[in-house]
Amino acid sequence: MGMFCNQCEQAANGVGCNISGVCGKKPDVAALQDLLLFALKGVAIYAVKAREKGAKDDSIDRFIVEGLFTTVTNVDFDPANLEKILRKAALIRDQAKALYEGACKAKGLSTDTISSAQALWNPAADLAGLVVQGEQHGISSYHVNEDIRSVIEILTFGLKGMAAYMDHALILGKSNEEVLAFFHRALAATTDQNLGLMDFVGLSMECGKQNITAMGLLNEGHVEKYGHPVPTAVQLGTKAGKAILVSGHDLKMLEELLKQTEGKGVNIYTHGEMLPAHGYPGLKKFGHLAGNFGGAWQDQAKEFANFPGAIIFNTNCIQRPSDSYKDRLFTWGLVQWPDVTHIEGWDFASVIAKAQEMPGFPENPGQEILTGFGHNAVLGVADKVIEAVKGGAIKHFFLIGGCDGAKSGRNYYTEFAEKVPADCVILTLACGKYRFNKLEFGDIGGIPRLLDIGQCNDAYSAVQIAIALAGAFNCGVNDLPLSFILSWYEQKAVVILLSLLHLGIRNIKLGPTLPAFITPTVLNFLVENFNIGPITTVDADLKAALGA
Ligand code: FSO
Ligand code: SF4
Numbered sequence: 001m002g003m004f005c006n007q008c009e010q011a012a013n014g015v016g017c018n019i020s021g022v023c024g025k026k027p028d029v030a031a032l033q034d035l036l037l038f039a040l041k042g043v044a045i046y047a048v049k050a051r052e053k054g055a056k057d058d059s060i061d062r063f064i065v066e067g068l069f070t071t072v073t074n075v076d077f078d079p080a081n082l083e084k085i086l087r088k089a090a091l092i093r094d095q096a097k098a099l100y101e102g103a104c105k106a107k108g109l110s111t112d113t114i115s116s117a118q119a120l121w122n123p124a125a126d127l128a129g130l131v132v133q134g135e136q137h138g139i140s141s142y143h144v145n146e147d148i149r150s151v152i153e154i155l156t157f158g159l160k161g162m163a164a165y166m167d168h169a170l171i172l173g174k175s176n177e178e179v180l181a182f183f184h185r186a187l188a189a190t191t192d193q194n195l196g197l198m199d200f201v202g203l204s205m206e207c208g209k210q211n212i213t214a215m216g217l218l219n220e221g222h223v224e225k226y227g228h229p230v231p232t233a234v235q236l237g238t239k240a241g242k243a244i245l246v247s248g249h250d251l252k253m254l255e256e257l258l259k260q261t262e263g264k265g266v267n268i269y270t271h272g273e274m275l276p277a278h279g280y281p282g283l284k285k286f287g288h289l290a291g292n293f294g295g296a297w298q299d300q301a302k303e304f305a306n307f308p309g310a311i312i313f314n315t316n317c318i319q320r321p322s323d324s325y326k327d328r329l330f331t332w333g334l335v336q337w338p339d340v341t342h343i344e345g346w347d348f349a350s351v352i353a354k355a356q357e358m359p360g361f362p363e364n365p366g367q368e369i370l371t372g373f374g375h376n377a378v379l380g381v382a383d384k385v386i387e388a389v390k391g392g393a394i395k396h397f398f399l400i401g402g403c404d405g406a407k408s409g410r411n412y413y414t415e416f417a418e419k420v421p422a423d424c425v426i427l428t429l430a431c432g433k434y435r436f437n438k439l440e441f442g443d444i445g446g447i448p449r450l451l452d453i454g455q456c457n458d459a460y461s462a463v464q465i466a467i468a469l470a471g472a473f474n475c476g477v478n479d480l481p482l483s484f485i486l487s488w489y490e491q492k493a494v495v496i497l498l499s500l501l502h503l504g505i506r507n508i509k510l511g512p513t514l515p516a517f518i519t520p521t522v523l524n525f526l527v528e529n530f531n532i533g534p535i536t537t538v539d540a541d542l543k544a545a546l547g548a
Contacts, residue, residue: 003030005030006516029076032082038137077338078337155204158495201525215499219457226251226255229374231372236438246314247273254268256346266288266355268290273297279374295434305325310351312343313335316335373453396424398482403456404489417436425451431456484508487512509541510535
């Protein structure tokens with residue numbers, strides 16, 4: 001059975017995974033995810049038609065967002081769960097069709113004949129049949145022209161990334177009609193063989209724009225619920241007591257767990273992208289939010305084996321669990337792994353019970369690191385920052401952010417942070433920060449030289465900071481003494497890149513390697529319009545950024 005997937009930075013041989021995923025995705029799961037994307041396009045075709053007639057349905061919108069997020073790298077590895085979602089997709093498609101037909105009827109209009117395969121799809125009778133169906137609808141079927149296919153992939157992966165942020169926002173009760181409608185419109189467009197390269201370039205840029213709204217919504221949801229992040233020292237040592245480790249991005253899930261463990265002698269530790277949670281007043285108020293454990297996602301197998309408590313994933317990036325911790329590993333939300341207990345809903349009693357069975361940690365305080373430099377905190381000291389720039393104390397800002405990953409080439413980011421001159425400030429976000437966030441950078445006149453803005457979605461905060469600085473200096477963002485040194489891994493990074501390009505940000509350095517799904521023609525286009533380029537050597541890239 002063959003597969004082809006090239007959606008993340010780990011794509012085998014820089015081309016694509018065709019035997020089995022480097023991430024652990026097996027060919028059957030790859031085919032089921034391809035089929036899910038195909039089915040979502042069918043739903044979207046009817047949802048677009050319904051919206052044109054003024055009809056929409058929250059459950060259809062929500063299904064599209066969750067379905068897309070399900071196909072993001074390192075989210076759902078469970079064939080049985082994917083089968084359930086696929087069967088629901090057919091029902092949701094029927095619901096979207098009925099919505100469209102009902103809206104036409106109510107207006108006394110006739111309905112268009114829809115003949116696209118995506119809209120007419122019906123699921124095979126069993127799992128094996130679904131896999132066979134999925135094998136027909138992989139990436140190679142997107143378009144015969146490889147450059148158009150490349151841009152359709154950029155758009156598709158951008159939509160997947162945006163779905164992740166939108167899903168978190170929806171969980172917090174935040175929504176936006178324009179963004180939801182765009183998911184349908186863009187997905188339906190990918191089935192339209194009459195569209196050309198520039199149509200998909202336009203849609204990709206629009207995806208970047210819509211994603212700023214989605215990340216803004218998520219930021220609003222976080223701030224309304226938990227307050228603006230404040231600079232906070234996070235303990236890397238351990239507190240005596242039972243322990244639960246939370247990995248992922250979902251703050252509401254963490255909050256619920258904190259509430260349910262209050263007074264139970266169970267301490268909660270953050271892992272990976274949950275680290276910025278410590279900066280939110282509404283979360284740090286829980287005394288048993290004890291600290292951060294471990295590094296970025298790719299080190300989980302080694303680190304989880306040493307965690308003496310229960311572990312729960314609330315989003316990506318999950319990897320194949322080893323037997324040493326599989327029985328105390330749980331998933332929540334969209335993340336699933338076969339034979340790993342999945343928590344439905346908001347009751348974490350079984351996770352807490354598992355933590356109670358485990359030995360927990362002794363008291364062992366350790367190093368502290370800082371987080372919580374969201375736009376509110378940074379702009380709160382904007383006068384000081386602007387004065388430091390004008391007076392020459394701060395010469396340049398580097399946004400060194402994005403995803404971490406397993407490749408050795410990612411040492412570039414550690415070396416880069418280490419070599420940033422002492423009169424420069426590093427802004428960072430997402431899990432790529434683990435390459436250097438335990439190093440000592442000192443401060444410039446009281447302004448820490450390393451400012452952790454937050455999770456990958458806090459790219460929104462980084463953009464707000466850049467726009468405010470540009471306003472203060474009366475220039476464009478590209479004229480600021482600010483360089484973007486980005487690392488990517490999966491599709492959330494793709495959509496953030498689209499957002500930066502939509503904002504017209506130029507000269508981005510991207511690594512550790514360029515996406516396998518970008519053809520030379522498309523790369524030329526990006527270079528010509530945005531002067532984006534691959535990372536080279538630390539010395540050369542630093543020199544280029546500082547113009548020295
Ligand atoms: Fe990292 Fe994983 Fe947050 Fe991604 S934990 S790699 S871009 O899911 O989303 O930064
Ligand atoms: Fe390969 Fe990445 Fe696709 Fe996994 S998600 S199969 S590692 S390209």
